[in-house]
Amino acid sequence: MARVGVFVCFCGANIADYVDVPQVVEEVKRIREVKFATEYKYMCSDPGQGMIRDAIVQHKLTSIVVAACSPRMHEKTFRKALSDAGMNPYLLEVANIREHSSWVHQKDKKAATSKAMDLCRMAVAKSIANEQLHEISVPVTKRALVIGGGIAGIQAALDIADARIPVVLVERSPSIGGKMAQLDETFPTLDCAQCILTPKMVDVASHPYIELIPYSEVIELQGFVGNYKVKIRKKASYVNFKTCTGCGACWQKCPVKVPNEYNMGIDKRKAIYTPFPQAVPNKPVIDAEHCTMLLKGKCGICAKVCEKGSIDYTMQDEIIEREIGAVVVATGYDMWDPAPYEEYGVGRFKDIITSLEFERMVSANGPTNGVPVRPSDGKVPKNVVFIKCVGSRDEAKGIEYCSKICCMYTTKHTILLHHKVHDSHAYVFYMDIRAAGKGYEEFVKKAQVDTGTTYLRGRVSKIYRKGDKLMVRGEDAQIGQVVEVEADLVVLATAVSAPKDNPELARMLGISYDKYGYLSEAHPKLRPVETAKAGIFLAGCTQAPKDIPETVSQASACAAKVCGLFAGDTMKKDPMVSTISNEYCSGCQNCVKVCPYGAIVTDEVPIGYGSKELRTVAKINEGVCQGCGSCVAICRSTAITLAGFTDPQIINEIVSI
Amino acid sequence: MKKLTYFPGCSAHGTSEEFDSTLKLVLKTLDVELEDIPDWNCCGATSAHVMTENLAYALPMRNLVLAEKLENTTMGIACASCYQRMKVTKVHMDENPELAKRINTTVVEEGTYQGKVDVKSMLQYAYEDIGLDIIKSKVTKPLNGLKVACYYGCLLTRPKNITKFDSPEYPVSMDQICEALGATATEFDYKTECCGASFSISNTEVVENLSGQILAMAKESGAHAIVVACPLCQSNLDMRQPDIEKKQGIKYDIPIFYFTQLMALAFGYPIDQLKFPKHIVPVEGALANIGKVEPVPEKVKKPIKAVEAESEVK
Numbered sequence: 001m002a003r004v005g006v007f008v009c010f011c012g013a014n015i016a017d018y019v020d021v022p023q024v025v026e027e028v029k030r031i032r033e034v035k036f037a038t039e040y041k042y043m044c045s046d047p048g049q050g051m052i053r054d055a056i057v058q059h060k061l062t063s064i065v066v067a068a069c070s071p072r073m074h075e076k077t078f079r080k081a082l083s084d085a086g087m088n089p090y091l092l093e094v095a096n097i098r099e100h101s102s103w104v105h106q107k108d109k110k111a112a113t114s115k116a117m118d119l120c121r122m123a124v125a126k127s128i129a130n131e132q133l134h135e136i137s138v139p140v141t142k143r144a145l146v147i148g149g150g151i152a153g154i155q156a157a158l159d160i161a162d163a164r165i166p167v168v169l170v171e172r173s174p175s176i177g178g179k180m181a182q183l184d185e186t187f188p189t190l191d192c193a194q195c196i197l198t199p200k201m202v203d204v205a206s207h208p209y210i211e212l213i214p215y216s217e218v219i220e221l222q223g224f225v226g227n228y229k230v231k232i233r234k235k236a237s238y239v240n241f242k243t244c245t246g247c248g249a250c251w252q253k254c255p256v257k258v259p260n261e262y263n264m265g266i267d268k269r270k271a272i273y274t275p276f277p278q279a280v281p282n283k284p285v286i287d288a289e290h291c292t293m294l295l296k297g298k299c300g301i302c303a304k305v306c307e308k309g310s311i312d313y314t315m316q317d318e319i320i321e322r323e324i325g326a327v328v329v330a331t332g333y334d335m336w337d338p339a340p341y342e343e344y345g346v347g348r349f350k351d352i353i354t355s356l357e358f359e360r361m362v363s364a365n366g367p368t369n370g371v372p373v374r375p376s377d378g379k380v381p382k383n384v385v386f387i388k389c390v391g392s393r394d395e396a397k398g399i400e401y402c403s404k405i406c407c408m409y410t411t412k413h414t415i416l417l418h419h420k421v422h423d424s425h426a427y428v429f430y431m432d433i434r435a436a437g438k439g440y441e442e443f444v445k446k447a448q449v450d451t452g453t454t455y456l457r458g459r460v461s462k463i464y465r466k467g468d469k470l471m472v473r474g475e476d477a478q479i480g481q482v483v484e485v486e487a488d489l490v491v492l493a494t495a496v497s498a499p500k501d502n503p504e505l506a507r508m509l510g511i512s513y514d515k516y517g518y519l520s521e522a523h524p525k526l527r528p529v530e531t532a533k534a535g536i537f538l539a540g541c542t543q544a545p546k547d548i549p550e551t552v553s554q555a556s557a558c559a560a561k562v563c564g565l566f567a568g569d570t571m572k573k574d575p576m577v578s579t580i581s582n583e584y585c586s587g588c589q590n591c592v593k594v595c596p597y598g599a600i601v602t603d604e605v606p607i608g609y610g611s612k613e614l615r616t617v618a619k620i621n622e623g624v625c626q627g628c629g630s631c632v633a634i635c636r637s638t639a640i641t642l643a644g645f646t647d648p649q650i651i652n653e654i655v656s657i
Numbered sequence: 658m659k660k661l662t663y664f665p666g667c668s669a670h671g672t673s674e675e676f677d678s679t680l681k682l683v684l685k686t687l688d689v690e691l692e693d694i695p696d697w698n699c700c701g702a703t704s705a706h707v708m709t710e711n712l713a714y715a716l717p718m719r720n721l722v723l724a725e726k727l728e729n730t731t732m733g734i735a736c737a738s739c740y741q742r743m744k745v746t747k748v749h750m751d752e753n754p755e756l757a758k759r760i761n762t763t764v765v766e767e768g769t770y771q772g773k774v775d776v777k778s779m780l781q782y783a784y785e786d787i788g789l790d791i792i793k794s795k796v797t798k799p800l801n802g803l804k805v806a807c808y809y810g811c812l813l814t815r816p817k818n819i820t821k822f823d824s825p826e827y828p829v830s831m832d833q834i835c836e837a838l839g840a841t842a843t844e845f846d847y848k849t850e851c852c853g854a855s856f857s858i859s860n861t862e863v864v865e866n867l868s869g870q871i872l873a874m875a876k877e878s879g880a881h882a883i884v885v886a887c888p889l890c891q892s893n894l895d896m897r898q899p900d901i902e903k904k905q906g907i908k909y910d911i912p913i914f915y916f917t918q919l920m921a922l923a924f925g926y927p928i929d930q931l932k933f934p935k936h937i938v939p940v941e942g943a944l945a946n947i948g949k950v951e952p953v954p955e956k957v958k959k960p961i962k963a964v965e966a967e968s969e970v971k
Binding site: 234342343345348462464466 | 824825826827846847850868872877
């Protein structure tokens with residue numbers, strides 16, 4: 001005869017205010033199998049768990065019901081309490097009387113109490129049929145995949161590799177470095193971005209535990225935590241990286257000029273190119289969309305000048321596979337396209353540029369040798385207007401959120417302008433100055449004093465041309481008047497937006513994303529680097545806009561998570577998985593079709609004992625199975641059982657109410 | 658012969674009579690017959706829509722319901738204000754059937770609102786339903802040499818989610834129509850600024866300031882004339898121009914044409930049918946530019962390597 005113990009939690013006031021807990025306890029005591037029932041203010045606390053441990057021993061209990069919050073919250077906690085008392089942890093049932101009753105029926109205590117009683121009765125009935133289960137051990141492939149080679153991906157890869165765990169780093173473009181490689185100096189210390197980034201890039205290339213796969217994309221991910229299989233498409237570079245020395249003869253002689261993405265299209269690159277001189281790897285690729293040899297079969301100059309014979313126009317895309325145990329997604333961000341700001345003349349006026357274009361101009365390795373110029377006539381601007389929140393915090397034209405970095409980089413830009421053009425004057429139109437961060441407020445204050453920048457609090461409503469100047473009309477809310485500023489150059493602090501391919505990537509990886517396209521973390525506060533899918537982690541702006549220090553912190557946190565996951569040789573997994581009885585399985589394979597995890601395959605078994613003839617049956621890979629129960633529901637011959645949710649358990653629950 | 662339901666509005670019978678009459682000439686050439694809405698009434702601008710919601714919707718709705726009795730699917734409206742009231746009402750009624758039902762109780766005698774008739778400004782009708790190619794094909798006297806600044810005002814393309822036509826900030830439809838007539842549209846950044854609208858009567862200084870800026874920007878853009886599609890814009894820029902000139906001490910001499918006047922001119926209608934004597938600012942000076950050929954500066958050809966040229970094409 002089963003001996004069930006029931007422990008009902010007040011959850012402070014969360015449950016007790018809306019459910020009559022003592023009455024629930026009295027009610028469950030009337031069930032024949034319940035040998036002990038009690039209540040406590042915080043069942044999850046140490047004294048609460050102690051009550052469970054003591055009762056198990058004292059009353060020789062055979063299963064436990066805890067009526068408290070969602071099992072997502074504390075099921076693990078209470079299972080551990082059972083283990084500590086020498087009981088199989090899977091003899092626990094949680095009745096969720098908080099999310100399922102007290103929180104949602106706050107206006108009707110009587111009904112909430114009655115529902116809590118029902119939930120408890122069901123849990124007791126189910127627990128009577130609970131069986132002892134044991135954790136499954138799954139082997140782990142100790143290799144991590146990092147998607148994206150910006151500062152987030154670089155940091156995560158280096159930290160994981162330093163723990164002597166092999167890393168596969170996949171980068172879409174020909175070089176790692178990401179957006180940070182395009183920056184001149186970084187706030188709030190004005191470190192040169194190149195000086196702090198390029199050594200890390202070199203470390204990645206030379207690290208014995210990192211396999212860098214540039215100019216490639218992840219196209220498929222299969223498997224489960226600890227045992228993923230990834231397919232990577234290596235785009236044809238038309239250059240044999242093994243023999244290429246990166247001498248540069250090919251791109252010097254290439255006659256085809258294409259707008260240079262690294263410099264935001266301000267100057268031109270060649271059709272065979274490395275994105276920038278400090279690129280890693282420092283090997284060129286041929287841009288197949290522009291190469292006349294690949295398009296029309298004419299030219300071939302790069303092959304002629306290459307002394308190593310590294311050019312191969314017949315190269316094809318290649319699909320490679322790697323086995324990995326965890327994934328860090330670090331796909332970064334896109335700059336928001338300010339085209340909807342038609343009243344600013346975006347797209348019509350050449351002397352309106354975006355912040356990243358300005359960043360390239362003032363960069364020492366930029367297209368204008370570090371001096372900002374007007375795109376229209378090449379003159380050095382004297383009056384420069386910076387407009388913040390272009391796209392950010394704008395529900396009508398842009399995005400609702402604050403992009404977080406623009407206040408700081410615009411401040412940096414006023415300093416850089418002041419450094420490069422001494423007799424210049426900067427104007428900043430702003431909504432708020434958000435400078436929360438170590439040394440940030442001090443940085444803004446100092447910049448304001450040092451540069452003498454005019455800060456105008458208000459939105460810009462229109463920009464129009466007057467001669468070769470741009471007239472910027474906006475509100476100065478502090479004096480309550482419309483002001484007009486004559487500008488030589490206007491710089492738009494455009495919003496940070498999610499990479500446009502993120503939804504597609506998320507679907508491929510099986511993780512979720514928000515309405516903007518940012519990838520979703522498992523919990524906004526307590527699990528900010530994990531995704532809801534085990535073994536997949538997030539680093540950097542692909543999760544939300546953030547600056548470099550925050551990105552690096554999150555990347556290192558990802559590395560810690562990966563290292564933790566790989567700490568043992570095997571991984572423990574909940575035993576709530578399906579099993580198939582060969583005797584009953586008719587081999588219809590409906591379960592194979594409905595399994596969302598690809599956990600069911602087919603197998604051949606003898607049709608009878610000792611027979612040589614074979615028949616097809618379904619077989620479950622318990623490492624992949626997530627215990628969703630779809631196969632159980634679809635099976636015509638009731639051949640499938642889901643541990644922890646067996647037919648007797650479910651029927652008991654139903655009968656009990 | 659195409660048919661179009663026509664809502665002339667009060668100004669077409671008064672201040673903008675030249676818009677109305679040249680529109681009819683132009684549509685005759687384009688083979689479009691106008692059918693007036695029988696017993697149409699005031700659109701409600703500008704007093705009703707700031708006073709009561711019911712009246713603001715009921716007045717246009719009555720016209721919309723009456724227009725549904727004709728067989729045409731589109732209503733063309735000359736005045737920008739009338740267009741605005743009618744379009745807003747249509748969009749709000751179509752989006753909110755409950756509201757439509759409620760407003761309909763006020764104009765129950767005329768019939769039930771069904772939302773069958775689309776509402777377009779005459780500019781939108783010319784641009785979308787007739788099209789640049791057909792307009793171009795009817796030109797017999799191209800306006801080559803005439804530089805115009807096309808001024809749309811605040812209502813013709815706004816708000817974007819109501820009008821769903823052209824750009825709310827930098828529209829180009831009228832520019833393209835003028836170019837189709839042979840004229841040159843200047844790059845004019847004050848296309849959609851406010852002219853001062855009905856302050857013309859209550860606070861003339863506002864109009865003098867705002868319309869004055871528009872005139873100054875049009876002159877700066879190199880235009881000989883301003884082209885409009887709104888009666889109030891026309892009257893403010895034309896009628897107040899002498900006062901603005903006096904105030905600013907600048908002689909503008911920029912005539913303000915309806916786009917239909919220029920269309921009629923290019924379609925070959927004789928000058929005496931275009932109602933130019935109704936203008937305050939004389940038109941002769943601007944029209945004298947037609948046919949004048951400006952010397953085109955010779956283009957400097959850069960030597961481009963053959964391979965590069967190919968890649969540029971791609």
